[in-house]
Amino acid sequence: MCRKTSKDMRWHKERDATKTYRVNDCDRIIDDDALSREEEDDTFLEDENAIPGPTSPGINMHVYLQPLIEELKELWDVGVKTYDAYSKTNFILRASLLWTINDFPAYADFSGWSTKGYYACPCCHKETKRTSLMHKGGYLGHRRWLPINHKWRNDANSFDGKIEKDVAPVPLSGDDVLQHYSRFSQVKYGKIVGNKRKRDASNSLFGWKKKSIFFTLPYWRKLKILHNLDVMHIEKNVSDNILGTLMSIQGKNKDTLKARLDLVKMKIRDKLHPKVLDGKVRVPIAIYTLRSDAKVAICRMLAKMKSPNGYLSNISRCVKDNGKKISCLKSHDHHVFIEQLLPLALRGFLPKEVYDPLIELSFFFRDLCYKNISVGQLEELEKKIPYTLCKLEMIFPPAFFDVMVHLVVHLATEAKTVGPVRYRWMYPIERYLRTLKSYIRNRAHPEGCIAKGYLADECLTFCSRYMSDIDTKFNRKVRNDDEDIEEDTIKSNLEVFRPLGQTIGGSTPKHLDHLECDQIHFYILQNYDPLLKFVQKHKLELEKECPRNVERKHKEQFSKWIQNQVQKIYKLGCCDKDLxxxxxxxxxxxxxxxxxxxxxxxxxxxxxxxxRETQNSGVMVRGDPGENHVFVFKCSWFDVENLGRGYKVDEHGLISVNKNRLLKSDDVFVLESQVEQVFYIEDENNEN
Structure with a gap:
């Protein structure tokens, strides 16, 4: 291990014990009791056997985990003698397994709890509520998370035809799991030759199909979260359900004839029941089904959309069937769609009672996936999401609520316990699996290729930690790197003359007219902090002369006035030449x-x-809008001063700007330090 990494790993031991430290800007504070070991190391262990497929071990995953478990026990109980390259001493290294990160099918293989059937939700465990349907089952019962006296609990007709009296289930602790384990015997690891293993009362209980091997670790029963719910795949499946149902996509649509017959069986929503007319079965159109023109408009919006560089894949390629179908979206495309594009795509095409809960669900995922989120915000999300799911239950058929939709109710609670989801989802693991697949050169022996490529990568990684003067994976520049500015090229001490970014390509000479030159000069002087005292002084002098039209006079006269003021100071030798x-x-x-x-x-x-296929020309500024060089942006501003005519804000906070109305302003230039990036999507409901 290199010296730099060793220094970083000593932080827990050498930090100031009298101070508290915040984790990811959350409200949770780390104290000394939170660490059971002084010298621990967090690392990622990946088991490629968990990848689903015809040769996946499935329930026999623990056969492959046994060597790992033995090593983890040794790391916890005994430790390993390790050399500290920073202090140049030996010490005993101890390590623990924090939790597992996996998709939902692998959740069952690692935890031992079946993620299919009547007890598919591992958080609700034996109290999972599953409604038998003609096509699989629906996981309803989200009214259990509402207050005990809420009126929706007694509204049977709007939900599943039953009055809800149960309360929200409490997740199992480690001790509860061990108590369940004591009530059935463990099945033998490995595949049985001959007859298939059968589950019965002696070797299973509720949703348990085996005992998890992780409970042989001495500390595992004390952890609050053992296996993480994967937000990446939950977002993807929820987005698939919404898109497929609203746009009636074959194979993705949850509103089928069988789903309508489920309503007949449950004796709810009579208006949606199929009817036989003239010998044919007629299915009434639901309020959540989009019209043909709405489907075309949404597809046209996505086909014409341009996003910033590196923000999203080319989503226009996913528009199929002559602009009437959306398919083949990747997981990250669904992530952006459900959090950012869904409110814009559906606005104006659905009734308010359908649109509002879908927007609430979109905002829930967006807030949940923030990099920095407080416990207070998570508690607010935890309170709101049951109401959102109950609203959806009153609208969509029970078949819409598969187990992935149900798991949404547990996400905020889990994040409140263990922190932001972006450190616990499958995106980095899926990307790493893509890297491992790229090592395969001989398809007859993929495992050998992966092992050989992994070993070579580890050797190069170790060597690159000692190479600071060449480009490696540890000092590689980011996609939009703006920090590689050579200090030798900066000839001025003034902050305004120090570039914050980098140009791409060469420049072409351009001649400014007098108006543009005056606009640039005034804006820089007005927004340069060391000159604010001169700005205030000039405005006070103008107010003493005449209190009328002070801002107009200030804009016309300030450049000449400050030039005279600074020139007097410069002649006395009290002013910097750059100023x-x-x-x-x-x-x-x-x-x-x-x-x-x-x-x-x-x-x-x-x-x-x-x-270009990308849109990188959108600029946003927060607030009111020789030898030395200043980089400025010349912008055409939308009219954001006239609410109603220039821009609109709906009840959900979504902003629409009138592209035909530009702001008439002389302030067309802004400094590079002020700009942020936005991109625009055409509103198919309003051509302006």
């Missing part, structure tokens, strides 16, 4: 760039973005 050059104004011949990287964003001019 004097700043107030004297810019050159009329400037360099024009079509691309610039700053603040982690890649910006293109509108002309450069016109023929």
């Amino acid at each position: 004097y050059n700043l107030v004297c104004g810019p050159s009329r011949v400037v360099g024009h760039h079509t691309a610039y990287i700053v603040n982690g964003f890649r910006f293109h001019t509108s002309d450069r973005s016109e023929n």
Whole structure:
């Protein structure tokens, strides 16, 4: 292990014990009692055997886990003698397994709890409520999370035809799991030759199909979360259900004839029951089914959409069937769709009672996936999500609520216990599996290829930790790198003359007219913090002369006035030369760039973005809108001063701007430090 990594690993031991430390800007505080061992290391262990397939071990996964469990026991009980490259001493290294990260089918293989059938929810365990349907089953009963006196608990007709009196189930603790284990015998690991193993009362209980081997670890029973629910796949499945049902996509639609017959069987929602007319079965159109023109408009919006570089894949390729069907979306596409695009795509096409709960669900996922989120915010999400799911229960058929939709109710509770979801979902694991697959050169021996490629990668990784003067995976630049600025090229000490970003490609000379030159000069002077005292002084002088039209006079006279003021100070030797050059104004011949990287964003001019598949020309500024160089952006501003005519804000906070109304303003230039990136999507409901 290299010296730098060793230094970072000593933080827990050498930190100031009198201080508290916040984790990911959350409200939870780490104290000394939270660490049961002084010298521990967090690392990721990946088991490729968990990948589903015809040769996947499935329930026999524990056969392959036994060597790992033995090593984990040794790391916890005895420890391993390790060399510290930073202090150049030996010490005993101890380690523990924090939790497992897996998709939902692998959840069953690791935990031993079946994720199919009547007890498919491992969080609700034996209290899972499953409604038998003609096609599989529906997991309803979200009214259990409502207050005990809520009116929806007694509203049987709007839900599943039953009055709800039960309360929300409490997840099993480690001791509860062991108590269940004592009530059945463990099945023998490995595959049985001959007759297939049968489950009965002696070797199973509720949803348990085996005893988890992880409980042989001495600390496993004390952990609050043993196996994580994967938000990545839950988002994807929920998004699939919504898209398939709203757009009636074959194979994805949950509103089928069987789903309508389930309503007949449950004696609810008479208006949606199939009817026989003229010898044919007629299925009434539901309020959540989109019209043909709405489907075309949504597909057209996605087909024409351009997103910033690196934000999203080319989603227009997923529009099929002559612009009437959306399919083949990747997991990250579903992630962006359900959190960002769903409210925009459905606005104006669905009734309010359908649109509102879908937007609430979209905002839930968006807030849940924040990198920094407080416990208070998670508690608010935990309270709101049962209401959202209950609203959806009153609208969509029971077949819509498969187990993946039901698991949404547990996500905020789990995040409140163990932290933000972005550190516990499957995205990095799926990407790493793609890397392992790329090692395969001989398809007859894929395992050998992966092992050989992995070993070579580990050797190169170890060597690269000692190479700081060349590009490696540890010092590789990010996609939109704006920090590689050579200090030798900066000739001024003024902050305004120090570039924050990097240009892409060369520049072309451009001649500014007098108006543009004055606009740039005034904006820089007005927004440069060291000159704020001069701005206030000039406005006070104008107010003393005449209190009328102070802002207009200030804009017209300030550049000349401050030039005279700084010139007097400069002649006395009390002013920096660079500051004097700043107030004297810019050159009329400037360099024009079509691309610039700053603040982690890649910006293109509108002309450069016109023929590209990406849109990088959107600029947002928060608030009111020689030798030295200042980079500025020239922008055309939408009219955000006139609410109703220039822009609109709906009840959900979604903003629409009128693309035909531009703001009439002289402030068309902004500094590079002020810009953030946005992108625009055409509203198919309103052509403007």
